[in-house]
Amino acid sequence: ATAAEWQNRTIYQLVTDRFATPDGSGPPCDTGDRKYCGGTWKGIISKLDYIHDLGFDAVWISPVVANLEGNTTDGQAYHGYWTQDINSLNSKFGTADDLKALSAALHNRSMYLMVDVVVNHMVSNSDPPDYSNFTPFSKASNFHPECFITDYTNQTDVEQCWLGDKDVPLADLNTEADDVVSSLNSWIKSLVSDYAIDGLRIDTVKHVRKDFWPGFVSSAGVFTIGEVLHEEPSYLAPYTKVMDSLLDYPAWFTLTAAFRNNTGNLTALATTVWQSQASYLSGELMVGSFLENHDQPRFQSLTQDSSLIKNAMTWPFVQDGIPILYYGQEQGYTGGGDPSNREALWYSGYIEDKPLVTHVKILNEARRLAIAANTSFLTTAALLYAVSESTLAVSKPPLLALLTNVGNISTAATTWNVPDAGYPANEVLVDVLTCNKVTADKSGGVLVHASSGEPQVLLPTSALSASGSICSNL
Numbered sequence: 001a002t003a004a005e006w007q008n009r010t011i012y013q014l015v016t017d018r019f020a021t022p023d024g025s026g027p028p029c030d031t032g033d034r035k036y037c038g039g040t041w042k043g044i045i046s047k048l049d050y051i052h053d054l055g056f057d058a059v060w061i062s063p064v065v066a067n068l069e070g071n072t073t074d075g076q077a078y079h080g081y082w083t084q085d086i087n088s089l090n091s092k093f094g095t096a097d098d099l100k101a102l103s104a105a106l107h108n109r110s111m112y113l114m115v116d117v118v119v120n121h122m123v124s125n126s127d128p129p130d131y132s133n134f135t136p137f138s139k140a141s142n143f144h145p146e147c148f149i150t151d152y153t154n155q156t157d158v159e160q161c162w163l164g165d166k167d168v169p170l171a172d173l174n175t176e177a178d179d180v181v182s183s184l185n186s187w188i189k190s191l192v193s194d195y196a197i198d199g200l201r202i203d204t205v206k207h208v209r210k211d212f213w214p215g216f217v218s219s220a221g222v223f224t225i226g227e228v229l230h231e232e233p234s235y236l237a238p239y240t241k242v243m244d245s246l247l248d249y250p251a252w253f254t255l256t257a258a259f260r261n262n263t264g265n266l267t268a269l270a271t272t273v274w275q276s277q278a279s280y281l282s283g284e285l286m287v288g289s290f291l292e293n294h295d296q297p298r299f300q301s302l303t304q305d306s307s308l309i310k311n312a313m314t315w316p317f318v319q320d321g322i323p324i325l326y327y328g329q330e331q332g333y334t335g336g337g338d339p340s341n342r343e344a345l346w347y348s349g350y351i352e353d354k355p356l357v358t359h360v361k362i363l364n365e366a367r368r369l370a371i372a373a374n375t376s377f378l379t380t381a382a383l384l385y386a387v388s389e390s391t392l393a394v395s396k397p398p399l400l401a402l403l404t405n406v407g408n409i410s411t412a413a414t415t416w417n418v419p420d421a422g423y424p425a426n427e428v429l430v431d432v433l434t435c436n437k438v439t440a441d442k443s444g445g446v447l448v449h450a451s452s453g454e455p456q457v458l459l460p461t462s463a464l465s466a467s468g469s470i471c472s473n474l
């Protein structure tokens with residue numbers, strides 16, 4: 001599928017080994033062990049209704065190719081990022097038929113499959129690596145000479161030295177060599193077509209020269225979203241020209257800092273967005289927006305304040321880009337950094353009758369209604385108003401989101417004053433999170449006072465009537 005076909009979707013990110021087992025069993029899974037726990041592609045198929053019920057229409061799964069086997073000082077390759085053979089699948093997750101069946105089961109529900117892919121490195125548990133273990137890159141000359149990245153400000157080192165360490169070196173492919181480039185390009189073309197993949201999440205993008213990417217992306221022929229782990233929009237900006245989309249890491253840094261406690265700074269989040277809107281090829285419209293992923297501490301390990309959590313979770317769904325939710329957030333998982341943030345979802349029982357599950361369902365529905373109500377929703381940049389350290393209003397007509405980080409212990413009044421909200425005079429709006437009504441003033445502006453610390457997501461009642469689901473008894 002193309003970038004345009006992905007733009008109106010929302011993505012559920014999962015780690016295959018940790019999402020679901022094929023027989024519905026719940027084997028023990030201690031994240032600290034860093035071992036395979038038993039999740040498979042068949043397991044994912046068995047829980048597609050759960051993901052669909054949450055309102056997602058795309059699933060990003062962890063890498064699928066054959067990985068380093070056995071143990072290392074960093075555990076096993078359950079996450080899938082330790083490639084040894086790009087031409088085979090990881091048998092721990094199932095067979096080729098299982099992966100095809102997952103793709104087909106998604107397509108039957110009109111959902112998309114996104115697969116995570118790694119081209120920067122192959123991984124070994126010895127130093128120097130035994131290159132003959134790698135397929136098809138079985139010679140030392142297929143790799144950059146060994147040197148571990150120590151200086152992240154030196155872009156040549158970032159691109160040509162190695163991630164990992166001497167215990168588990170991430171041998172850095174020589175992506176300057178024509179034969180390596182053409183092998184990777186023909187591999188990705190086959191992978192996408194063999195498994196009817198709709199989109200790719202590309203790993204370690206900043207570790208490969210920028211001008212490698214256009215050829216790879218065009219060989220893939222589907223939507224691509226890249227990981228450039230960096231805080232600065234100015235660092236990401238050039239990468240927005242070489243692939244469809246990037247994970248919105250700069251906004252993730254300011255988003256988590258803004259909402260982790262009531263002294264965070266929402267102005268800093270707004271500033272990141274303004275910088276990104278000004279410098280990315282399509283502004284913020286094509287970023288993948290997220291609050292959690294498998295590399296970072298879960299948000300609920302930073303705070304247990306239910307209002308802060310709901311505000312932060314709202315952000316990815318009400319801004320310009322494509323919303324991404326990392327599995328387990330909806331179940332209130334609280335794991336810290338890698339490996340604690342890769343909990344088995346079977347411990348949750350996949351319960352749908354929970355506050356954050358409901359929150360996610362409403363946010364997905366609200367976004368869908370806003371897209372349906374305004375044909376320009378996806379192509380019009382959000383306007384940020386009422387910006388202070390503790391309040392922020394995100395206007396993407398017909399949707400207006402009111403966010404705050406005062407938290408649920410606050411008794412302080414919060415005010416959002418949005419005279420330029422742009423609604424028709426006296427338009428009746430509803431906060432879809434509570435079904436409370438708010439009326440726009442005679443110039444279409446919105447002034448809201450609250451004291452609870454909760455976020456509000458406003459839509460005109462006219463945008464709701466078609467839905468029959470959220471706040472339909474109004």
Ligand code: ABC
Pocket residue numbers: 034074075079081082118152164168203204205227229230231232294295338339
């Ligand atoms: C393993 C163990 C861990 C152990 C670690 C050292 O080794 O499991 O317990 O702590 C995979 C696995 C990991 C595994 C690694 C290495 O492989 O998932 O469990 O960790 O063996 C991607 C994936 C990630 C994956 C890989 C490798 C890459 O999302 O899951 O990891 O295929 C770098 C890369 C980034 C990569 C990330 C893990 O490492 O750039 O692509 N993610 C700075 C650097 C970043 C760097 C980051 C590492 O440190 O700039 O480039 O990311 O933590 C901000 C700065 C940032 C700074 C951050 C930390 O602070 O602005 O620049 O990032 O203020």
Ligand code: CA
Pocket residue numbers: 120158159160161172173207208
């Ligand atoms: Ca590299």
